[in-house]
Amino acid sequence: MKRMTALVFVTAFVIGACNTGDKKTDAAKDKYEQTKETLEETEKKNPARFLTVTGHDKKNLLGQTVVKGMLNNTAKVASYKDIEIKLFFYSKTKALLEEDVETIFETLAPGKSAEFKTKYFAPKGTDSVALKIVGAKGE
Incomplete structure (x- = not known):
């Protein structure tokens, strides 16, 4: 009888220990998914924080200012478009002459880069062009 009782206790302990490990694994997976969702939400709400733009300009034969640039997506989860x-x-003399908004119709996946090129008839006296990310749509 003592052996039977000991066997029941040992079996119950082993089964209980096995189930506890599964709960820990499930909890870790759930926490990972929540963190991932939170990260994705943060990235989608703040595209200017995770997108960078660099570029340079030159004049062409028609007198247009040609701006060539590179977009970089530093987000870990979110893709951006438009x-x-x-x-x-x-x-x-660094006086602001004009501002324009250009939309780049591409989808930029996490960690990826894309080149772009645009042409403008810039205002007379333009010496340089600066670029800044204004926004993007999360995909």
């Missing part, structure tokens, strides 16, 4: 860039046209 990225809006604000262009600032400055004179030699």
Whole structure:
């Protein structure tokens, strides 16, 4: 009888210990998914925080200002599309001459980059162009 009781206790303990491990694994998976969702929500709400733009400009033969640039997505989860860039046209004395908004109709996956090119008839006296991310749609 003592052996039977001991066997029942040992079996119950082993079964209980096995189930506890599954609960820990499930809890860890749930926490990971919640963190991932929270990260994705944060990235989608703040595209300007996770997108960067660099570029340079030059004049072509027609007198247009050609702006070539590179978009980078530093987000870990979120993809962005229809990225809006604000262009600032400055004179030699750094006076702001004009502002324009350009939309780049591409989808940029997490960790990826994309090149773009646009042309403008910039205001007279333009010496340089600055670029800034204004917004984007989360995909």
